[in-house]
Amino acid sequence: MRSSPSSTIVIATRESRLALWQAEHVQALLAQRGHSVELLGMTTRGDQILDRSLSKVGGKGLFVKELEAALEDGRADIAVHSLKDVPMDLPYGFVLACVLEREDPRDAFVSPHYASLDALPQGAVVGTSSLRRSVLLKALRPDLDIQPLRGNLDTRLRKLDEGQFAAIVLAAAGLKRLGLADRIRDVFTQDRMLPAAGQGALGIEVRSDRADLLALLAPLAHQQTTLATAAERAVSRAMGGSCSMPLAAHAHWADGALQLRAAWGDQDREGALVRAEVAGPVDGPAAAEALGLRVAEALQAGGARKAG
Numbered sequence: 001m002r003s004s005p006s007s008t009i010v011i012a013t014r015e016s017r018l019a020l021w022q023a024e025h026v027q028a029l030l031a032q033r034g035h036s037v038e039l040l041g042m043t044t045r046g047d048q049i050l051d052r053s054l055s056k057v058g059g060k061g062l063f064v065k066e067l068e069a070a071l072e073d074g075r076a077d078i079a080v081h082s083l084k085d086v087p088m089d090l091p092y093g094f095v096l097a098c099v100l101e102r103e104d105p106r107d108a109f110v111s112p113h114y115a116s117l118d119a120l121p122q123g124a125v126v127g128t129s130s131l132r133r134s135v136l137l138k139a140l141r142p143d144l145d146i147q148p149l150r151g152n153l154d155t156r157l158r159k160l161d162e163g164q165f166a167a168i169v170l171a172a173a174g175l176k177r178l179g180l181a182d183r184i185r186d187v188f189t190q191d192r193m194l195p196a197a198g199q200g201a202l203g204i205e206v207r208s209d210r211a212d213l214l215a216l217l218a219p220l221a222h223q224q225t226t227l228a229t230a231a232e233r234a235v236s237r238a239m240g241g242s243c244s245m246p247l248a249a250h251a252h253w254a255d256g257a258l259q260l261r262a263a264w265g266d267q268d269r270e271g272a273l274v275r276a277e278v279a280g281p282v283d284g285p286a287a288a289e290a291l292g293l294r295v296a297e298a299l300q301a302g303g304a305r306k307a308g
């Protein structure tokens with residue numbers, strides 16, 4: 001049972017430095033609105049399994065299940081997630097209450113010795129455990145030796161500094177949030193490396209029966225990010241997306257329209273990428289979803305195959 005008074009909002013959070021930053025960020029936003037907020041730190045299966053590629057051990061749900069258990073039994077009220085790590089369909093009884101304004105959605109090139117991907121010598125070892133980043137890197141530089149890289153941000157940077165890799169590729173958002181922006185040597189433009197659905201955005205999950213929290217959190221929503229990420233997540237959902245599929249989806253606003261791009265990597269044919277792009281006016285969640293479905297159809301028309 002929770003010991004705090006019921007007027008205090010309890011945030012369930014993983015205990016990595018990034019997760020804590022994100023939970024504290026939401027804590028500060030709610031405090032500004034006069035709410036009292038406490039954090040409940042937890043270790044998830046995804047944090048414990050560090051020796052295997054996540055795509056082999058059950059996917060991204062690994063990072064959210066324990067947090068949902070805390071919401072279920074009332075130990076906590078809300079869970080703050082990197083939207084990228086939130087499965088496309090939440091378990092029954094849970095909803096995303098809101099999506100906050102997005103940080104930099106791009107991927108970053110980090111290296112002690114080289115200024116950019118193009119500057120890497122032939123056959124250089126590059127660390128990433130993201131299938132999406134692997135296929136996009138292979139498409140840009142087929143000669144590279146892509147090796148798995150797991151662990152939280154500090155662990156990944158330490159492995160780089162120890163010399164295990166010539167370079168690593170990480171989300172710019174995480175580095176910026178932790179004050180590590182000076183480690184970024186280069187950022188990838190979206191025509192070179194398209195981000196994952198939801199990258200850089202935060203989502204707040206609650207139990208769907210908590211109308212009180214849905215109302216309280218609604219003002220934190222950022223409408224443009226909400227619609228852009230809804231379109232991105234619709235592509236992923238339509239493709240049966242999980243982290244075992246190399247799929248990129250990113251939407252940005254241009255001239256009042258939402259421009260949605262996606263890329264799908266064929267794991268059977270190294271370096272083969274299917275790309276699709278659709279733009280249109282989007283005035284609400286249904287239109288965002290429809291844009292996502294159009295892009296998923298275009299991917300499939302180009303040869304992309306759904307999972308499962």
Ligand SMILES: NCc1[nH]cc(CCC(=O)O)c1CC(=O)O
Pocket residue numbers: 082083084085169170171172173174198199200201
């Ligand atoms: N999969 C791990 C993960 N989940 C969220 C982020 C940080 C960036 C974000 O908020 O999207 C990261 C690290 C990374 O991809 O380098």
